[in-house]
Amino acid sequence: MSEAHTISQNPDIRFLGRMLGNVIRHYGGETLYRRTEYIRSASVDRARGLADAESIDPGLDALSLDDTLAFVRGFMLFSMLANLAEDRQGVAAEPGADVAHAVERLRGEGIGDEAIAALLKDALIAPVLTAHPTEVRRKSVIDHRNRIAELMQLRDTGAVETPEGEPVELAIERQIALLWQTRPLRRERLYVADEVETARTYFQDVFLPVLPALYARWERALGERPPSFVRPGSWIGGDRDGNPFVTADSLRLALSRGAETAIAHYLDCLHALGAELSVSSGLADVEPAVIALAEASHDEAAARIDEPYRRAISGIYARLSASFEALTGHAPPRPTRIVADPYSSPEALAADLRVLGRSIGGAGGPLAGPGPLGRLIRAVETFGFHMATLDLRQNSAVHERVVGELLARAGVEAVYAALDEAGRVALLLRELGSARLLSSPFADYSDETRSELEIARAAAEAHARYGPASIRAYIVSMCKSVSDLLEVHILLKEAGLFVPGKPPAIMAVPLFETIADLEAAPFIMRDWFGLPGIVEWARERGRQEVMLGYSDSNKDGGYLTSVWSLYRASEALRDIFAEASVAMQLFHGRGGAVGRGGGSSFAAIRGQPTGTVQGCIRITEQGEVIAAKYGTPESAATNLEAITAATLLASLEPPSLSGSDKARFEDAMAELSRTAFQDYRGLVYETDGFRSFFRQMTPIAEIATLKIGSRPASRTKSDAIEDLRAIPWVFSWAQARVMLPGWYGVGHALAAFGDKALLREMAEAWPFFAPTLGNLEMVLAKSDMGIAARYAGLVEDRQTADAIFGRIRDGWYRTRDILLEVTDQSRLLEKTPGLDTSIRLRMPYVEPLNLLQIELLKRHRAGEADPRIAEGIQLSINAIATALRNSG
Numbered sequence: 001m002s003e004a005h006t007i008s009q010n011p012d013i014r015f016l017g018r019m020l021g022n023v024i025r026h027y028g029g030e031t032l033y034r035r036t037e038y039i040r041s042a043s044v045d046r047a048r049g050l051a052d053a054e055s056i057d058p059g060l061d062a063l064s065l066d067d068t069l070a071f072v073r074g075f076m077l078f079s080m081l082a083n084l085a086e087d088r089q090g091v092a093a094e095p096g097a098d099v100a101h102a103v104e105r106l107r108g109e110g111i112g113d114e115a116i117a118a119l120l121k122d123a124l125i126a127p128v129l130t131a132h133p134t135e136v137r138r139k140s141v142i143d144h145r146n147r148i149a150e151l152m153q154l155r156d157t158g159a160v161e162t163p164e165g166e167p168v169e170l171a172i173e174r175q176i177a178l179l180w181q182t183r184p185l186r187r188e189r190l191y192v193a194d195e196v197e198t199a200r201t202y203f204q205d206v207f208l209p210v211l212p213a214l215y216a217r218w219e220r221a222l223g224e225r226p227p228s229f230v231r232p233g234s235w236i237g238g239d240r241d242g243n244p245f246v247t248a249d250s251l252r253l254a255l256s257r258g259a260e261t262a263i264a265h266y267l268d269c270l271h272a273l274g275a276e277l278s279v280s281s282g283l284a285d286v287e288p289a290v291i292a293l294a295e296a297s298h299d300e301a302a303a304r305i306d307e308p309y310r311r312a313i314s315g316i317y318a319r320l321s322a323s324f325e326a327l328t329g330h331a332p333p334r335p336t337r338i339v340a341d342p343y344s345s346p347e348a349l350a351a352d353l354r355v356l357g358r359s360i361g362g363a364g365g366p367l368a369g370p371g372p373l374g375r376l377i378r379a380v381e382t383f384g385f386h387m388a389t390l391d392l393r394q395n396s397a398v399h400e401r402v403v404g405e406l407l408a409r410a411g412v413e414a415v416y417a418a419l420d421e422a423g424r425v426a427l428l429l430r431e432l433g434s435a436r437l438l439s440s441p442f443a444d445y446s447d448e449t450r451s452e453l454e455i456a457r458a459a460a461e462a463h464a465r466y467g468p469a470s471i472r473a474y475i476v477s478m479c480k481s482v483s484d485l486l487e488v489h490i491l492l493k494e495a496g497l498f499v500p501g502k503p504p505a506i507m508a509v510p511l512f513e514t515i516a517d518l519e520a521a522p523f524i525m526r527d528w529f530g531l532p533g534i535v536e537w538a539r540e541r542g543r544q545e546v547m548l549g550y551s552d553s554n555k556d557g558g559y560l561t562s563v564w565s566l567y568r569a570s571e572a573l574r575d576i577f578a579e580a581s582v583a584m585q586l587f588h589g590r591g592g593a594v595g596r597g598g599g600s601s602f603a604a605i606r607g608q609p610t611g612t613v614q615g616c617i618r619i620t621e622q623g624e625v626i627a628a629k630y631g632t633p634e635s636a637a638t639n640l641e642a643i644t645a646a647t648l649l650a651s652l653e654p655p656s657l658s659g660s661d662k663a664r665f666e667d668a669m670a671e672l673s674r675t676a677f678q679d680y681r682g683l684v685y686e687t688d689g690f691r692s693f694f695r696q697m698t699p700i701a702e703i704a705t706l707k708i709g710s711r712p713a714s715r716t717k718s719d720a721i722e723d724l725r726a727i728p729w730v731f732s733w734a735q736a737r738v739m740l741p742g743w744y745g746v747g748h749a750l751a752a753f754g755d756k757a758l759l760r761e762m763a764e765a766w767p768f769f770a771p772t773l774g775n776l777e778m779v780l781a782k783s784d785m786g787i788a789a790r791y792a793g794l795v796e797d798r799q800t801a802d803a804i805f806g807r808i809r810d811g812w813y814r815t816r817d818i819l820l821e822v823t824d825q826s827r828l829l830e831k832t833p834g835l836d837t838s839i840r841l842r843m844p845y846v847e848p849l850n851l852l853q854i855e856l857l858k859r860h861r862a863g864e865a866d867p868r869i870a871e872g873i874q875l876s877i878n879a880i881a882t883a884l885r886n887s888g
């Protein structure tokens with residue numbers, strides 16, 4: 001787009017905008033280019049106050065349907081390129097959010113290296129990729145974007161040509177031209193196998209090379225080799241809560257593709273190591289253990305006879321090739337002629353590699369550092385033979401039905417669902433004490449039961465093939481009682497993964513996700529630890545995990561009550577776990593949007609209550625967040641540094657608040673949460689007509705038609721807000737620029753709170769409250785009541801629409817005003833200039849997209865049948881989501 005009109009100070013945005021302008025002009029024609037430019041500069045003028053804010057852009061009316069589609073595509077690409085440029089400038093990176101700084105800071109606070117080492121000994125940091133459907137972009141689009149990022153990096157180095165001899169700037173323009181001609185919308189629905197494949201590429205291209213390299217850096221910062229404590233995980237192929245397409249076959253596919261990729265990578269590394277480690281035993285001391293490996297290798301080539309490392313590597317390669325073949329059923333890409341036994345486990349492979357490492361580094365010097373061999377050992381320690389630990393996840397209601405059916409068919413209990421909690425627990429414990437199984441190959445079960453049993457059996461197969469690290473946790477959604485957890489043990493038992501008297505091979509993990517369940521969580525866990533064997537098994541395993549759901553608690557109780565309930569639950573759980581002497585591991589189920597727990601992971605982890613992290617944290621990484629954080633090796637390194645640094649700080653820094661301040665702040669927060677809760681529930685659940693207002697005002701129905709995920713948009717046919725999945729709820733409010741889940745109720749609560757000085761103090765000093773307000777502020781800056789009012793115009797019942805929208809708009813202004821007062825600012829984002837510039841420069845580009853979307857929604861809902869209208873709506877949803885970044 002034209003340089004003159006691009007208001008950004010970011011030179012990369014200017015450069016990429018100019019390239020995109022060239023491409024549009026060349027391939028879309030001069031007229032389209034000029035129209036696009038006109039609309040863009042008019043929006044910018046309006047945003048700068050140079051034109052009447054209420055006037056609708058006249059340029060939009062002039063667009064034909066074809067032009068509209070092209071225009072939306074152009075704006076979407078501009079937003080994507082602008083995001084890329086910003087990411088490069090490090091707008092997203094927080095200062096000090098890396099391990100070296102964290103260690104320095106801890107040392108400065110008198111926290112010794114021993115304390116850090118002790119923490120890391122049992123630490124576990126796990127970003128867990130999920131297939132939650134909020135990524136609107138096709139993989140092909142993301143791949144082009146990443147290629148542009150690489151080329152921009154090359155350009156930074158001053159290179160004028162790519163290694164292939166193409167001028168760098170031309171290569172960038174070429175890539176943008178390809179983007180312009182790539183269809184942004186999927187034609188076909190997405191299958192679980194596609195999701196598995198996408199995740200696999202992140203592991204192959206990013207996690208596998210990046211993590212071992214990061215450890216080398218961390219080793220320098222820490223002054224010693226830390227254990228391999230980062231273990232990326234995945235839900236893809238294992239999370240079947242509300243997704244009937246995830247089956248035992250999905251589980252098998254996810255793990256076998258992971259294994260294939262991981263082991264092929266190790267084989268490549270070994271091949272390269274074989275070339276590198278040309279050390280002759282005549283010129284260096286070689287440990288006898290290496291000689292033994294060399295002798296056992298069956299590599300008798302005369303040319304290598306004095307090269308024990310190479311010979312040992314031939315043997316290791318042969319054994320690993322045999323493992324590859326045993327696990328995948330086919331030969332590796334580069335087979336070997338040596339016949340060998342497969343490794344029994346990744347640990348056995350790592351042990352052989354360590355033998356080489358000890359010998360080659362034995363004399364100290366440059367060969368002692370973590371070179372390629374050290375990186376390979378890291379990779380094997382981290383990714384094993386399975387690549388990513390895959391979690392199982394199902395809804396407690398399904399388990400209840402399945403276990404009920406098994407009990408009934410076995411003649412144990414006719415109507416399990418009719419039992420009260422005590423009756424269920426007694427019955428399940430009895431069953432778990434007996435070695436007899438409930439299921440029979442001859443009984444006739446429902447599809448659901450058959451499928452659940454098959455999943456459990458596939459998990460048992462996976463343990464046998466890839467080892468116990470392949471599946472460690474079984475998440476129980478909507479967990480409300482200990483029987484919900486015991487039901488999982490019953491299913492595990494049917495597959496041989498639970499044997500009476502022994503710890504289950506897979507840990508049952510409760511997911512608490514409504515406000516009431518978060519309040520009940522500590523009591524449920526106390527009861528859980530009171531059951532026979534549970535505490536001992538958790539100690540044996542090293543920890544018990546609890547998962548906390550951010551989105552559903554937000555939908556249930558509003559932003560403030562959700563974050564407060566999560567905080568309170570974490571603290572209360574910490575105390576219950578301490579009483580039981582069991583190490584606690586929290587798993588945070590959060591998405592990208594603030595209404596789903598989004599915002600900076602660094603700040604979020606640091607803001608966790610004292611004593612709730614202790615080196616252990618798992619966090620979901622979902623949808624558009626995955627490409628943003630892990631799209632390129634550089635961004636992945638930045639984000640893995642940030643969560644690791646935050647975990648160190650949250651675990652080891654002394655609390656920043658005195659006990660009395662903490663108590664004062666918490667009392668205030670409890671009151672704020674109560675008021676916000678009432679206000680939020682009053683609007684969302686107790687207002688007549690709210691449901692249809694929401695359905696007509698936002699593109700919720702149209703979002704359900706996007707082909708962005710394998711799972712259906714809703715679990716049930718009901719249109720109650722309670723039954724809606726949290727993702728479309730948050731997503732649709734973002735499109736309409738209301739972003740209600742990120743702020744509603746907060747303004748009322750803050751304004752009604754008497755002691756404003758106390759609120760100011762909390763905003764200054766409390767690591768929990770400051771990011772809570774910071775995220776809220778970002779949401780307010782991205783929402784726009786002027787545009788939202790136009791969406792409200794889509795609602796048929798005008799009277800209800802005016803009344804409900806009036807409440808929302810008043811709430812928004814109230815929230816903004818009180819936020820400014822409490823944070824002592826005269827406008828939003830005054831104190832965060834980086835974010836302020838980014839949002840202020842970008843939001844004008846969203847406005848025309850919103851206006852076009854509203855127009856298209858009107859025509860669509862009025863029954864116009866032209867397929868370009870539906871396509872335009874979907875494109876506009878994509879474009880707005882891309883421009884807002886964390887919308888889903």
Ligand code: PGA
Binds near residue numbers: 241552590591596
């Ligand atoms: P879920 O996730 O619908 O799978 O529970 C909710 C979310 O991540 O927002």
